[in-house]
Amino acid sequence: MSDIKIRAKLKDGETEVKCLMSHPMETGLRKDSKTDELVPAHFIQEVVCKAKDQVVMTASWSGGVSKNPYLAFKFKGGEVGDPIEVTWTDNKGETQTAADKIT
Amino acid sequence: MIDAKRRILLKGSLAAGTVGVAVGAGLLSPGLVLASWNEAAFQAKELPAALKSLMGSDTTETSEAIKIKAPDIAENGAVVPVTVETDMEGVKSIAIVADANQTPLIASFDLGESALPFVSTRIKMAKTSNVVAVVQTADKLYSNKKEVKVTIGGCGG
Numbered sequence: 001m002s003d004i005k006i007r008a009k010l011k012d013g014e015t016e017v018k019c020l021m022s023h024p025m026e027t028g029l030r031k032d033s034k035t036d037e038l039v040p041a042h043f044i045q046e047v048v049c050k051a052k053d054q055v056v057m058t059a060s061w062s063g064g065v066s067k068n069p070y071l072a073f074k075f076k077g078g079e080v081g082d083p084i085e086v087t088w089t090d091n092k093g094e095t096q097t098a099a100d101k102i103t
Numbered sequence: 104m105i106d107a108k109r110r111i112l113l114k115g116s117l118a119a120g121t122v123g124v125a126v127g128a129g130l131l132s133p134g135l136v137l138a139s140w141n142e143a144a145f146q147a148k149e150l151p152a153a154l155k156s157l158m159g160s161d162t163t164e165t166s167e168a169i170k171i172k173a174p175d176i177a178e179n180g181a182v183v184p185v186t187v188e189t190d191m192e193g194v195k196s197i198a199i200v201a202d203a204n205q206t207p208l209i210a211s212f213d214l215g216e217s218a219l220p221f222v223s224t225r226i227k228m229a230k231t232s233n234v235v236a237v238v239q240t241a242d243k244l245y246s247n248k249k250e251v252k253v254t255i256g257g258c259g260g
């Protein structure tokens with residue numbers, strides 16, 4: 001079960017892809033309010049977005065991206081039914097992939 | 104008999120040796136998977152250092168062709184929606200920076216051939232500062248900024 005939500009819509013020859021991932025995105029600089037200890041860094045470092053197996057965009061992130069990150073991008077040349085695939089990898093080496101089709 | 108055991112032992116240690124070499128060479132470490140993640144840039148405390156490491160230069164030309172959509176006032180610095188768009192040709196990558204954050208570089212987006220110069224995400228801001236967008240084309244860096252007033256910082260505990 002993946003919890004990346006993807007919505008890809010074709011409009012006037014441009015495909016807009018919106019994704020929502022669920023991740024704590026800890027910077028490593030935040031202190032736990034109860035224990036006063038630093039919360040270890042845990043954030044997504046890389047997001048690879050593919051359309052029809054071709055990489056459209058690669059995003060590199062720091063912990064400065066908000067918790068449960070939102071990402072939108074656009075590309076040209078998509079067609080209804082084309083597969084869109086989004087994969088993230090975080091600083092602990094965990095990874096998640098989700099796929100959807102252009103509508 | 105003793106000799107045969109010795110053989111087995113030797114084989115065993117050889118096999119273990121191979122795995123050891125693989126780990127040692129970094130083949131099994133997760134760090135290597137992300138060869139493109141630029142640690143120096145993302146950990147830089149100042150924007151020029153981050154840009155130099157990320158894009159090879161810290162000289163940027165201010166351009167009004169870069170449009171930054173962000174709120175004038177962000178009530179919650181933990182979630183500030185930012186959209187960067189431009190009509191420039193040949194954009195290779197777009198970076199989003201929050202000037203006053205401890206590590207200012209927040210995100211960098213490498214655009215493939217078919218990608219349009221448009222990205223939208225949500226960022227954390229420690230305090231009121233400029234959101235800077237840096238656009239890299241084939242030969243130059245362009246940037247633009249927009250001030251966002253933050254009423255509650257988003258990086259503290």
